[in-house]
Amino acid sequence: MMSDKKNILIVVGTRPNFIKVTQFKKLANTYPPFNIKIVHTSQHYSDEMSTLFFQEFDLQPDFFLDIPSNLSPVSQMAEIMKNLEKLIQTKFFPHLIIVVGDVNSTLAGALVANKMNIPLAHIESGLRSFDQSMPEEYNRILTDRMAQYFFVTEKDAILNLKQEGIKDEQIFYVGNTMIDTLIAYQDKIESSNILNELKLTPHQYILLTFHRPNNVDDKNGLHQIIHLIESLNTQLSQQIKNIVFPIHPRTENNFKKFNLWEKLNAIPSLMLTPPQSYFHFQKLIKYAFAVITDSGGVQEETTYLKIPCITIRPSTERPVTLWEGTNILLPFDISKICDYLNTPSHYHTNYQPPELWDGKSTERILKTLNTIMQHHNP
Numbered sequence: 418m419m420s421d422k423k424n425i426l427i428v429v430g431t432r433p434n435f436i437k438v439t440q441f442k443k444l445a446n447t448y449p450p451f452n453i454k455i456v457h458t459s460q461h462y463s464d465e466m467s468t469l470f471f472q473e474f475d476l477q478p479d480f481f482l483d484i485p486s487n488l489s490p491v492s493q494m495a496e497i498m499k500n501l502e503k504l505i506q507t508k509f510f511p512h513l514i515i516v517v518g519d520v521n522s523t524l525a526g527a528l529v530a531n532k533m534n535i536p537l538a539h540i541e542s543g544l545r546s547f548d549q550s551m552p553e554e555y556n557r558i559l560t561d562r563m564a565q566y567f568f569v570t571e572k573d574a575i576l577n578l579k580q581e582g583i584k585d586e587q588i589f590y591v592g593n594t595m596i597d598t599l600i601a602y603q604d605k606i607e608s609s610n611i612l613n614e615l616k617l618t619p620h621q622y623i624l625l626t627f628h629r630p631n632n633v634d635d636k637n638g639l640h641q642i643i644h645l646i647e648s649l650n651t652q653l654s655q656q657i658k659n660i661v662f663p664i665h666p667r668t669e670n671n672f673k674k675f676n677l678w679e680k681l682n683a684i685p686s687l688m689l690t691p692p693q694s695y696f697h698f699q700k701l702i703k704y705a706f707a708v709i710t711d712s713g714g715v716q717e718e719t720t721y722l723k724i725p726c727i728t729i730r731p732s733t734e735r736p737v738t739l740w741e742g743t744n745i746l747l748p749f750d751i752s753k754i755c756d757y758l759n760t761p762s763h764y765h766t767n768y769q770p771p772e773l774w775d776g777k778s779t780e781r782i783l784k785t786l787n788t789i790m791q792h793h794n795p
């Protein structure tokens with residue numbers, strides 16, 4: 418007998434993608450009649466950028482695309498597209514493809530959906546930094562050109578989509594599935610022993626992450642990171658004892674390539690660590706004095722957790738974190754950064770998390786898709 422369940426294929430490829438889809442399969446088993454499969458494009462492949470997360474979330478991808486690591490972006494996307502097409506032709510034909518966020522795997526998944534005439538939903542659509550030097554900005558815009566269903570995390574995204582000609586009835590303000598994960602795993606995060614392992618005292622360390630090409634792909638950016646850490650060491654109040662820097666592989670590779678790795682390692686009080694698991698990293702955010710980052714997702718998590726966040730970028734695609742959250746954009750200007758950190762009255766404290774960042778966004782997406790798929794029958 419043929420199943421009347423609708424097949425949905427979720428395409429993920431990078432660390433932030435994995436973190437945004439943890440609740441789909443759990444909920445699909447109990448709620449709408451969907452047969453959900455997850456395909457991992459293998460864009461991120463190192464254990465600490467990939468396997469670790471699936472272990473923590475007890476969520477195994479149903480399919481892995483067999484693509485070599487360390488390809489150029491063009492070859493990587495071409496391989497993802499070829500392999501995804503083959504998977505769809507031979508193993509699992511979806512009634513709908515879901516792509517997430519703004520990475521190369523997102524755009525590759527969207528192109529495959531478009532070329533194979535499969536309806537496409539985009540989670541975290543409509544975000545715009547208006548900075549075309551970011552590879553992600555093209556991924557966002559082009560993915561949204563090809564999608565039919567737009568799930569948005571903040572209200573600004575609705576405006577951006579409408580300005581690009583998307584119709585009201587295709588846009589669904591559902592909140593943030595990354596925050597669903599944060600809420601779902603609160604107990605496990607609290608149980609992480611990372612503060613003991615690293616001998617950190619709560620609220621007496623600053624957490625750093627850097628991986629944006631604009632900050633880490635040339636020697637100048639890497640020097641600025643070293644200078645920033647050295648200055649934080651000397652100029653901050655006595656309260657700050659450590660700087661913790663779980664380093665992204667792109668950033669580590671570049672420090673090594675430009676012969677700056679030894680210099681970075683020699684900075685007193687810097688705790689350089691491999692990328693942390695999700696539970697450890699959330700615990701590190703939760704008990705930090707402040708976070709300094711160029712990440713997209715970390716801006717949202719610090720806002721939810723009400724931890725001051727300095728984003729070293731000229732723009733953000735997540736403006737709600739500036740207006741209703743703890744985030745501020747600053748350049749690599751040491752005196753501005755130290756002034757900000759040394760003046761706690763600057764920090765926002767009296768606000769609520771953005772509307773619908775309540776742990777139920779995945780459920781809203783599934784309910785919406787259920788309605789859509791019954792009425793439009795994709």
Ligand code: UD1
Nearest residue numbers: 431432433460461462463466487520521522552553666667
């Ligand atoms: C990608 C996304 C970026 C996202 C980030 C999340 C694009 C264009 N960029 O950047 O938007 O913020 O993921 O972390 O899609 N590497 C490893 N092991 C890994 C992954 C990467 O060693 O598991 C190294 C490799 O040398 C690789 C380099 O990092 O060539 C860059 O990886 P890539 O996936 O191209 O981009 P990210 O910088 O990770």
Ligand code: UDP
Nearest residue numbers: 432433436663692693694695698712713714
């Ligand atoms: N993260 C993690 N371990 C780390 C650094 C980040 O688990 O060592 C999490 C972080 O909390 C967030 C996601 O990874 O949930 C963000 O990924 P990243 O900064 O790599 O990508 P972006 O959001 O900038 O695309």
